[in-house]
Amino acid sequence: xxxxxxxxxxxxxxxxxxxxxxxxxxxxxxxxxxxxxxxxxxxxxxxxxxxxxxxxxxxxxxxxxxxxxxxxxxxxxxxxxxxxxxxxxxxxxxxxxxxxxxxxxxxxxxxxxxxxxxxxxxxxxxxxxxxxxxxxxxxxxxxxxxxxxxxxxx
Amino acid sequence: xxxxxxxxxxxxxxxxxxxxxxxxxxxxxxxxxxxxxxxxxxxxxxxxxxxxxxxxxxxxxxxxxxxxxxxxxxxxxxxxxxxxxxxxxxxxxxxxxxxxxxxxxxxxxxxxxxxxxxxxxxxxxxxxxxxxxxxxxxxxxxxxxxxxxxxxxxxxxxxxxxxxxxxxxxxxxxxxxxxxxxxxxxxxxxxxxxxxxxxxxxxxxxxxxxxxxxxxxxxxxxxxxxxxxxxxxxxxxxxxxxxxxxxxxxxxxxxxxxxxxxxxxxxxxxxxxxxxxxxxxxxxxxxxxxxxxxxxxxxxxxxxxxxxxxxxxxxxxxxxxxxxxxxxxxxxxxxxxxxxxxxxxxxxxxxxxxxxxxxxxxxxxxxxxxxxxxxxxxxxxxxxxxxxxxxxxxxxxxxxxxxxxx
Numbered sequence: 001x002x003x004x005x006x007x008x009x010x011x012x013x014x015x016x017x018x019x020x021x022x023x024x025x026x027x028x029x030x031x032x033x034x035x036x037x038x039x040x041x042x043x044x045x046x047x048x049x050x051x052x053x054x055x056x057x058x059x060x061x062x063x064x065x066x067x068x069x070x071x072x073x074x075x076x077x078x079x080x081x082x083x084x085x086x087x088x089x090x091x092x093x094x095x096x097x098x099x100x101x102x103x104x105x106x107x108x109x110x111x112x113x114x115x116x117x118x119x120x121x122x123x124x125x126x127x128x129x130x131x132x133x134x135x136x137x138x139x140x141x142x143x144x145x146x147x148x149x150x151x152x153x154x
Numbered sequence: 155x156x157x158x159x160x161x162x163x164x165x166x167x168x169x170x171x172x173x174x175x176x177x178x179x180x181x182x183x184x185x186x187x188x189x190x191x192x193x194x195x196x197x198x199x200x201x202x203x204x205x206x207x208x209x210x211x212x213x214x215x216x217x218x219x220x221x222x223x224x225x226x227x228x229x230x231x232x233x234x235x236x237x238x239x240x241x242x243x244x245x246x247x248x249x250x251x252x253x254x255x256x257x258x259x260x261x262x263x264x265x266x267x268x269x270x271x272x273x274x275x276x277x278x279x280x281x282x283x284x285x286x287x288x289x290x291x292x293x294x295x296x297x298x299x300x301x302x303x304x305x306x307x308x309x310x311x312x313x314x315x316x317x318x319x320x321x322x323x324x325x326x327x328x329x330x331x332x333x334x335x336x337x338x339x340x341x342x343x344x345x346x347x348x349x350x351x352x353x354x355x356x357x358x359x360x361x362x363x364x365x366x367x368x369x370x371x372x373x374x375x376x377x378x379x380x381x382x383x384x385x386x387x388x389x390x391x392x393x394x395x396x397x398x399x400x401x402x403x404x405x406x407x408x409x410x411x412x413x414x415x416x417x418x419x420x421x422x423x424x425x426x427x428x429x430x431x432x433x434x435x436x437x438x439x440x441x442x443x444x445x446x447x448x449x450x451x452x453x454x455x456x457x458x459x460x461x462x463x464x465x466x467x468x469x470x471x472x473x474x475x476x477x478x479x480x481x482x483x484x485x486x487x488x489x490x491x492x493x494x495x496x497x498x499x500x501x502x503x504x505x506x507x508x509x510x511x512x513x514x515x516x517x518x519x520x521x522x523x524x525x526x527x528x529x530x531x532x533x534x535x536x537x538x539x540x541x542x543x544x545x546x547x548x549x550x551x552x553x554x555x556x557x558x559x560x
Contacts, residue, residue: 006501007498007557016493039514039528063527065495065498066498128501
């Protein structure tokens, strides 16, 4: 167990000053996520253009440093990506959090990969994995226009 | 038994938890178990096991006697008038559901009101919410004051001519406030209102006398009382338990069963359908005797000292904000740390072997009122020491260091 790996400087910084913590004006996709056991909640907003490219991504909500940093980094990374690419990044991220040693996606540059890998420290903290993944599941739900709130109890 | 040497009676403190000594500050959630209780479960299953109340063979009769001995011990511990006023359930949650369900069948009419408080655990709100839905009744909330207390005056203010029942916690699992149950009951009864008490936090930490409190029902959680999980106790005044219908149907709770009619058994069997948590009930007798051997007065004195010490320690710690400051306070220290989410606090403390709880502690109404999504909670039990609270404070300082807080 290594707290330093979990609470890396970049996580603390994003947790303290989350990027895109706002509501996108003129958003055309959104979804809510909720973790009923710990009370974390997130609302993801997307603005897609005609080519289904993410023009803007943002979120509102409250939660621990891990969940805020994760949503912050996520919304930064998917801007400029199309829906297909963004969903590949989600799968890659979830795979990395669960079992894969690193990220495979060709849709991320090295700098972006480094940022995401900062969240890999939660692997050692099974109870905290859902903090890191809530906003990502919610993002997919927004793309797919699911009405139901995302819950991360599994 | 001397309370200052009690830790050694609990085998878990011999274990290393992630290479650390365990600093267990989560007893409001569930308490650790003394060796005598753990051994008793083993002994019962190994040497004495049988189902109770049914067969006539030797083991069945002996097990039935052991099971009923616990009922007598519970009666003595809470000073109930009659041992048939003690009903075993699968937990305090089931005890409260039993009351809401059986009272709900005939007692409430549309327009009736139930008064609860903003301090209630979900288990003393959701069962009443079911009645709100099915019987079209209203639920009112007594509000907390600045100190996180519920006062008698506030209860009096919220009682209306339609109030039929008051459901209150004995001791808040978040602010630690101890409610004036006896005074509330006096007031309620003068207006013909029933009083149900959630005693989950009260029973393990306070001297109990249900005849003196005079409440109509009192729910107890045994796993918070240094006893086994899967077990609760419902105390109910005999007149209520006799009058109300059964809760669940099945074996053991009946008198006679025919094709066109069924009659129910006498108390307490009427409410104990099916095979009960036999080993847990029998082991719980040892939990009560363990507490009696220390003495509830010693327990209360010890825990009051711990709370005062912990409170002073945390008050002096910059950035820590204690939740509630009740005059009459039980062993609960809930707090927030400016700039650090409670889940991050709990993870960092855990690294030092300090086990606390983070979240809303099943009290979402209260956290909404306080305008915080979650809090961190350290709660004490008989085995805790001032050293444990020093370690808590030191680990909180480590949180501050990691998060760069003064």
